Amino acid sequence: MNSLSRRGQIILGIASVILLTALSLVAVGVLSSVVNPGGTGFLSRTRCVTPNLPGPVVSVSLTNMCGPMMRRPNDMMGGAMRMTADRNTVAHGPVSFLVTNAGTISHELVILPLPESQIPGTRPIGADAKIDEAGSLGEASNTCAEGTGQGILPGASGWVTVTLPPGRYELVCNLPGHYAAGMYTQLTVT
Structure with missing residues (x-):
């Protein structure tokens, strides 16, 4: 095996780990939202519109x-x-x-x-x-x-x-x- 193919394998391995990690994070966020649909997944945290509140x-x-x-x-x-x-x-x-x-x-x-x-x-x-x-x-x-x-x-x-x-x-x-x-x-x- 020459050094170029070894280097290519390392780069491909790193890219695979990054891709799988990203897909896992997306899956966790989507599944959290499906299991608890109120926006509790970290990718879909609920954003509220707060009215003008009286007093301090x-x-x-x-x-x-x-x-x-x-x-x-x-x-x-x-x-x-x-x-x-x-x-x-x-x-x-x-x-x-x-x-x-x-x-x-x-x-x-x-x-x-x-x-x-x-x-x-x-x-x-x-x-x-x-x-x-x-x-x-x-x-x-x-x-x-x-x-x-x-x-x-x-x-x-x-x-x-x-x-x-x-x-x-x-x-x-x-x-x-x-x-x-x-x-x-x-x-x-x-």
Whole structure:
């Protein structure tokens, strides 16, 4: 075998690997969209048209980092989850929440009053791996829409507008196991 044919075989092998990898990525994206047609495949992430929201807008990001490297003790979801808001204080009155799911699974936002003596993230968790939502002031769990739904799909947004009196509030994701995995943050209303 001469060096030119050996070099040609290496180039052909590299081109084959690149082509097969590209085809595999396309297949995964297409199959994800077929299995879960809400746009959860990485090639077809849902894009939402958000209306003009009244009052100050609190942008909330929902994320999860699943995998064995991110596992924490007693973490039934197998990964760290986070809820972050672009501000932690707003004035009382109408407040809009624009909630974007930057994770790989569905999430939601529930707004709960937080008593002065309570620390965020310390609510009791029930047998269903959820916290009690009694006293909730609003929820964003509808993909590309306002209010309640089945959860905000990955890559999508949802929103809700509520009138908040002064006080402390805990913003949570209350899908099973998500609160325990770290999906909460505090908002103070002045």
